[in-house]
Amino acid sequence: MYEDSWRRASLLQQPNGTKQSHTPEPLEDLYEEPPGSNDPPEPTLTRRAKSYSDFYHVVRAQLSKESAKKKRRKNNKGKTLDALLIEKPEDTIPHREAPQLKSLDRELLETSQREYLLYQDQLEITERHLDVLIEGADNALQLLASLADSFRAVESQTTSFQAQCDDLLTEEKRLRKLADEVGTDLHYYAYLDGVTRRLNAPGASRLVDHQNFAEILTNLDACIAFMVKHPTYRDAESYLARYQSLLTKALHLVEVGFANHLEHISSEIAKQIASTQSDSARHALAYGRFEQMVLEADGLIANVQRVIQSCYDDLGNPKAGQSFDYYSNTAINIFSCYSDVRDRDLRPITTHDLDVFRKEVKEASVETACRNFIKQCYERSFNEADLFAKIFSIETQYSTDDQSAYTVLKSHQKALVSAANITPVATTLQSALQTSELHTICNLLSWITNEWLLLEYEEDETRYALHCHGLTARLLTEHLWPLTDASFEAEVTKSISRAPISTESLNFTPVVNGVASSNAYPVTKRALELLAMYDEAMPKERSQKSSPVIYRIVNETILALQRVESRLSANKASVPDPDPDLFMIKNLLILKNSLVSLEIGDVRSHPAAMQHFGQIWDTLSPQNWMGLFRGILGGTLSLGLWSSSSSPAKGTPQQQAASVQAAAVAEQDANEKLDELLRKSIYAFTQRWGALINAAKGGRRGSAAKSLATMEKELDDKLATVFGGQPEVVSKLWEAIQMNAQAQSEVKDVKGGR
Numbered sequence: 001m002y003e004d005s006w007r008r009a010s011l012l013q014q015p016n017g018t019k020q021s022h023t024p025e026p027l028e029d030l031y032e033e034p035p036g037s038n039d040p041p042e043p044t045l046t047r048r049a050k051s052y053s054d055f056y057h058v059v060r061a062q063l064s065k066e067s068a069k070k071k072r073r074k075n076n077k078g079k080t081l082d083a084l085l086i087e088k089p090e091d092t093i094p095h096r097e098a099p100q101l102k103s104l105d106r107e108l109l110e111t112s113q114r115e116y117l118l119y120q121d122q123l124e125i126t127e128r129h130l131d132v133l134i135e136g137a138d139n140a141l142q143l144l145a146s147l148a149d150s151f152r153a154v155e156s157q158t159t160s161f162q163a164q165c166d167d168l169l170t171e172e173k174r175l176r177k178l179a180d181e182v183g184t185d186l187h188y189y190a191y192l193d194g195v196t197r198r199l200n201a202p203g204a205s206r207l208v209d210h211q212n213f214a215e216i217l218t219n220l221d222a223c224i225a226f227m228v229k230h231p232t233y234r235d236a237e238s239y240l241a242r243y244q245s246l247l248t249k250a251l252h253l254v255e256v257g258f259a260n261h262l263e264h265i266s267s268e269i270a271k272q273i274a275s276t277q278s279d280s281a282r283h284a285l286a287y288g289r290f291e292q293m294v295l296e297a298d299g300l301i302a303n304v305q306r307v308i309q310s311c312y313d314d315l316g317n318p319k320a321g322q323s324f325d326y327y328s329n330t331a332i333n334i335f336s337c338y339s340d341v342r343d344r345d346l347r348p349i350t351t352h353d354l355d356v357f358r359k360e361v362k363e364a365s366v367e368t369a370c371r372n373f374i375k376q377c378y379e380r381s382f383n384e385a386d387l388f389a390k391i392f393s394i395e396t397q398y399s400t401d402d403q404s405a406y407t408v409l410k411s412h413q414k415a416l417v418s419a420a421n422i423t424p425v426a427t428t429l430q431s432a433l434q435t436s437e438l439h440t441i442c443n444l445l446s447w448i449t450n451e452w453l454l455l456e457y458e459e460d461e462t463r464y465a466l467h468c469h470g471l472t473a474r475l476l477t478e479h480l481w482p483l484t485d486a487s488f489e490a491e492v493t494k495s496i497s498r499a500p501i502s503t504e505s506l507n508f509t510p511v512v513n514g515v516a517s518s519n520a521y522p523v524t525k526r527a528l529e530l531l532a533m534y535d536e537a538m539p540k541e542r543s544q545k546s547s548p549v550i551y552r553i554v555n556e557t558i559l560a561l562q563r564v565e566s567r568l569s570a571n572k573a574s575v576p577d578p579d580p581d582l583f584m585i586k587n588l589l590i591l592k593n594s595l596v597s598l599e600i601g602d603v604r605s606h607p608a609a610m611q612h613f614g615q616i617w618d619t620l621s622p623q624n625w626m627g628l629f630r631g632i633l634g635g636t637l638s639l640g641l642w643s644s645s646s647s648p649a650k651g652t653p654q655q656q657a658a659s660v661q662a663a664a665v666a667e668q669d670a671n672e673k674l675d676e677l678l679r680k681s682i683y684a685f686t687q688r689w690g691a692l693i694n695a696a697k698g699g700r701r702g703s704a705a706k707s708l709a710t711m712e713k714e715l716d717d718k719l720a721t722v723f724g725g726q727p728e729v730v731s732k733l734w735e736a737i738q739m740n741a742q743a744q745s746e747v748k749d750v751k752g753g754r
Helices: 002-011 054-082 097-114 114-199 202-207 212-228 236-275 277-296 298-309 325-345 345-365 366-392 404-414 422-433 438-453 463-497 522-537 550-572 578-599 613-620 627-635 653-668 669-697 708-722 729-754
Strands: none
Touching: 054 578, 097 114, 114 202, 114 212, 114 236, 202 212, 202 236, 202 298, 212 236, 212 298, 236 277, 236 298, 236 325, 236 345, 277 345, 277 366, 298 325, 298 366, 325 345, 325 366, 325 404, 345 366, 345 422, 345 708, 366 422, 366 463, 404 578, 422 438, 422 463, 438 463, 438 522, 463 522, 463 550, 522 550, 522 578, 550 578, 578 669, 578 708, 669 708, 669 729, 708 729
């Protein structure tokens, strides 16, 4: 630019080349535009419109931005043009020709407006583009409006048509549902012909060897249930009878197939068991090999399990169902066939076990033989139960239901011991125990109870332990406990009820080694032995209170002691010793102490002392002994009978009837009867000796009268002999005698004062 302006200035000089004094200096800072301004302006990125409505704002913002930029450049340009307007002396500036100046002005104007012309072109293009968009948008809006009008017209015209279509669809769904129901119902009718042909075909017996035979049973059950549910359908009764007939035939095929399968196995296994003498080989054949051969026919076994599970649950309890009778009859026949085969195949093993048992009874002992036999039978029963569960997929548990699998198996099994059949064990044990001594039976029962019936720890609750627990419970309840009770009844009759009375056994001897029962009556000693044996043999729940054996032991012992008391009372004049009341006190106290000590369940290892005498005395003695003695001696209570209450009874007829009723109740409860007799004996003894003490204190004269010291010494000797080593008993009796004597003295003084 400098060179061009300079060159143009030089060309304006006069050709004569004279220098002028006022030649203007070039303006260094006056530039129209910086170097390189001929290049096009830098492009700017215009924000893209988000929608047609936003496009107007974008264009407006861009135009305002460019107008501001142009305004700044215009101001700069005006300043430049103003700077160019420098006054020059007319004599120094040569005059230019008008056309040349106009050309230069136009060139300068074009050069300065080049950038703005570009913006103008861009704006014109944008304007045309916007006009096209606006026109397209208007057309689109017009089209959408026409479409909306068309849709509204179509909707208004098709409302009724849509309602008709909805009604048609609803009707279609109803008809389709009805068709499905009709088709389903017809299926129960159409199935009859196909299954009839299959079950009546010549090779129908082979169907049970495949697992898909269970599908036939399932379909027959469904058809029977449908006909029962819809008895009003056409020919429902006829179809029901035919389906039940087909079910019977299908179940018969399963039964015959399983029976033939067992017979085939038995023909092989039975010969091998009979030919071998090894116990281990017999066990392997009877259980391992038999199980393997039975389960090889997996399809047949699956069908058998399907039949069993249709009428029994996993524990053998009956399942209610429409066809329970059909399935249960087949299950009973299957169980019966299985039991017969097992009894026949294992007969050599059971015979061998019985021979070994009889040999041990003769050579060893009954108790040892019974223990070994029980263990062997329990093992065999567990093996049979495990095999039965694998074949029939149920584990039979004890049940009293007549329709349960346990009851069915119990009625069909004979010689083989199983979970439901313990009769062979009981029969064998009873044959040996009936001729054995009572302590042998008690020892065996105690061992069985502690070994198998009482599971004290959780780790003992294995499958085998639980199985043996159930067998033991039934063996004891159904067989051995009744046998033991009968043996005790026989022993009580023999050694207590029918025991003879010997004169030598009536006299008291000194206590030996401090054992209170050492000088007791032999019948009482035997009763104590029987009580201890029964308590040891039986669980505590069975030997407490309600046991008929305990009642009979106590009751028969009391009756035996009363017979002895009657005899002593009748022969009192000729045989002054022993004292009948003291005899009853001694033996009844020992019997009562044994009952309290055992609690009919608590056996003491050293029952020498009468350790429960204080408890017994508190129970027997009323709260106010002195008041009782005064009442008795005053005639307010009939002599010889104490009530369990602390208040004395009246002597009216109504109360006498009540006393008779109380005595009847006491007869029913042997323990109460024992207490009543003990009270009566203590009162009679203390009353008689209280009178003797008072007589000795009064100093009566006569040959029969004795001094007080003599009486006390005689009483001390009697009590020391009878209750040696038991000072508590002696002191309590002395105290009662003194109280009785004091009561008699007070009553006598009262009567004398009157």
